[in-house]
Amino acid sequence: MPVLIFIDQSEGQVKKASIEAICYGVAVAEQTGDTAEGVILGKVTDDIAALGKYGLQKIHHVDNEALNHFDAQVFTGAIAQVIDAIKSKVIIFSNNADGKHIAPRLSVKLKAGLVTGAVALPDTTNGFVVKKTVFSGKAFANIAINTDIKIIALNPNSYEITARGDAKAEILSFSAQVGATKVRVTGVNKVKGEVPLSEADIVVSGGRGLRGPENWGMIEELAKLLGAATACSRPVADAHWRPHHEHVGQTGLAIAPNLYIAIGISGAIQHLAGVNRSKTIVVINKDPEAPFFKAADYGIVGDAFEIVPKIIEEVKKLKGVA
Amino acid sequence: MKILVCISKSPDTTAKIAFTDNNTKFATDGVQWIINPYDEWYALVRAIELKEKDASTVIHLVTVGAADADPIIRKALALGGDEAIRVNADTNDSYFIATQIAEVAKQGGYDLVFTGKETIDFNGSSIGGMVAECLEAPYIALAIKFEVEGSKATVTREIEGGEEECEVNLPAVISCQKGMAEARIPNMRGIMAARTRPLKVVEPVAADHLTAVVNFELPPAKAGVKLVPADNPAELVRLLHEEAKVI
Numbered sequence A: 001m002p003v004l005i006f007i008d009q010s011e012g013q014v015k016k017a018s019i020e021a022i023c024y025g026v027a028v029a030e031q032t033g034d035t036a037e038g039v040i041l042g043k044v045t046d047d048i049a050a051l052g053k054y055g056l057q058k059i060h061h062v063d064n065e066a067l068n069h070f071d072a073q074v075f076t077g078a079i080a081q082v083i084d085a086i087k088s089k090v091i092i093f094s095n096n097a098d099g100k101h102i103a104p105r106l107s108v109k110l111k112a113g114l115v116t117g118a119v120a121l122p123d124t125t126n127g128f129v130v131k132k133t134v135f136s137g138k139a140f141a142n143i144a145i146n147t148d149i150k151i152i153a154l155n156p157n158s159y160e161i162t163a164r165g166d167a168k169a170e171i172l173s174f175s176a177q178v179g180a181t182k183v184r185v186t187g188v189n190k191v192k193g194e195v196p197l198s199e200a201d202i203v204v205s206g207g208r209g210l211r212g213p214e215n216w217g218m219i220e221e222l223a224k225l226l227g228a229a230t231a232c233s234r235p236v237a238d239a240h241w242r243p244h245h246e247h248v249g250q251t252g253l254a255i256a257p258n259l260y261i262a263i264g265i266s267g268a269i270q271h272l273a274g275v276n277r278s279k280t281i282v283v284i285n286k287d288p289e290a291p292f293f294k295a296a297d298y299g300i301v302g303d304a305f306e307i308v309p310k311i312i313e314e315v316k317k318l319k320g321v322a
Numbered sequence B: 001m002k003i004l005v006c007i008s009k010s011p012d013t014t015a016k017i018a019f020t021d022n023n024t025k026f027a028t029d030g031v032q033w034i035i036n037p038y039d040e041w042y043a044l045v046r047a048i049e050l051k052e053k054d055a056s057t058v059i060h061l062v063t064v065g066a067a068d069a070d071p072i073i074r075k076a077l078a079l080g081g082d083e084a085i086r087v088n089a090d091t092n093d094s095y096f097i098a099t100q101i102a103e104v105a106k107q108g109g110y111d112l113v114f115t116g117k118e119t120i121d122f123n124g125s126s127i128g129g130m131v132a133e134c135l136e137a138p139y140i141a142l143a144i145k146f147e148v149e150g151s152k153a154t155v156t157r158e159i160e161g162g163e164e165e166c167e168v169n170l171p172a173v174i175s176c177q178k179g180m181a182e183a184r185i186p187n188m189r190g191i192m193a194a195r196t197r198p199l200k201v202v203e204p205v206a207a208d209h210l211t212a213v214v215n216f217e218l219p220p221a222k223a224g225v226k227l228v229p230a231d232n233p234a235e236l237v238r239l240l241h242e243e244a245k246v247i
């Protein structure tokens, strides 16, 4: 009874969040003594056989015209047929945008208990218990799944990607009955050339302390040097200094990068709720009493307008950029 | 058009997070309860905006909760809404909750079901999708824009690194987040009028619980911040490179 991992793709390319889900699913399969298989829908351009290096043995590919655009209902139906065919009992998603559409539908369709926002491997010593974030990252809950089939949606950036060799996955074409789509995609608007915030390893973020949109040049420059995404606090997005999709926090995006650099952000509890799962937090703030310092790993008390340009120079030296 | 807005009760965003009973229950002492911000600011307010454009729109609110959810659903009614329904059940299991909401939705024959993007306590982001599957209706999550004309809706949803625009025929289930609606504050007239709007309490239909909370944990405390002098940013870059190994 293989563990099945949903491999989410965009324009034919496998998303990083799905590679995390694969590595997680392979580890779950090891725990339960099963094999790990993947399912991918729609046209693919990536070399998916290469995903075998993460420990995936087979990939079921459902290639059908109707699956080239995302419709959660149709996707759920196709995945359910694969599950039925291979008799999978544990299904893994990334808790990303597509995962949030499909996993809950599948849970109802299969009457399978679902835990979203998982951050660790299940504990199978006594039942099947999955640790997930609750209270917007301020705590964790251990949730028992009490059904025969179990579904887990793994939080992005919560599980390390590790290659296990250079095996190739076997690609099996799967022909599923695909229902009629009810959702018609009419346009996709992607921020070109930038790292998507939800998938970024490093995030450089600015708050009201930066005084205005004209001062974001240094934030963008630092981000570019570090291969980072940019983010902001809520008042900054509300004032239209920065686009809405950069807003992180309780009411914005929740992220968990390896490094979060907060510049001129006070560290209100609602802001922390979206960033407190970051592995390393750096705070630059002129007020030594700013609450953010309590949640930080490294900090500099001082004026961002003096400090950030100097940091940029140091990073340039480190990276050997003139 | 008939819209059903799902309202959940959540602790205030500044509430202290602590647990009792051997870490099996959230410590509610001194906690202020609010309407889950996504439900209020985006789902409910967008429904109200639609009603302002088309006065024939009917808005019903639903919550699945015990009697202690009444003040919250009443507050939501004060913001806007013609009628509220509370399904009398106290649970955290998403499947159970979604089954109840779907039942209310089937009975009421709604064109639209709005939910928030997620609850800020359990962070499930799953009720909307579950309700949609129960109703065999399309589901669009993380919506940031929503327009409707006749039986066709145009929705913009967030995807990784961008947005996707799509069209969907009603009935549909939509989970709402920032961008959906303009902020607003309840006025006194609304609060007074809400007293006369009905809050119906119904008993739950039979449904299974698929999951159960075992216990809660708080994250380990941070070791404390390492401060670097303002005149030595080189030291910060060195620490990030050599000690934290993140750049």
Ligand SMILES: Cc1cc2nc3c(=O)[nH]c(=O)nc-3n(C[C@H](O)[C@H](O)[C@H](O)COP(=O)(O)OP(=O)(O)OC[C@H]3O[C@@H](n4cnc5c(N)ncnc54)[C@H](O)[C@@H]3O)c2cc1C
Residues within 6 Å of the ligand: A206, A207, A208, A209, A210, A232, A233, A234, A235, A236, A247, A248, A249, A250, A251, A252, A263, A264, A265, A266, A267, A268, A269, A270, A271, A274, A284, A285, A286, A287, A290, A302, A303, A304, A305, B013, B037
């Ligand atoms: C229900 C609710 C939900 C919310 N959700 C969110 C959310 O999702 N995300 C979010 O971010 N907020 C959210 N908020 C708002 C939150 O409470 C704070 O108001 C907000 O985070 C403050 O943003 P800020 O830190 O940029 O601004 P401020 O609090 O104004 O802080 C600016 C900081 O910059 C520092 N500063 C000023 N000048 C300089 C300088 N030259 N160099 C260095 N530092 C400088 C100041 O010392 C200060 O600490 C929410 C609030 C509520 C009530």
Ligand SMILES: Nc1ncnc2c1ncn2[C@@H]1O[C@H](COP(=O)(O)O)[C@@H](O)[C@H]1O
Residues within 6 Å of the ligand: B006, B007, B008, B009, B036, B038, B039, B043, B062, B063, B064, B065, B094, B097, B101, B114, B115, B116, B117, B118, B119, B122, B123, B124, B125, B126, B127, B128
């Ligand atoms: N007990 C409940 N009663 C009514 N609606 C709910 C309830 N729980 C969650 N919802 C709705 O479903 C959305 C997503 O919740 P969740 O999947 O729990 O994160 C919320 O924003 C609410 O709109």
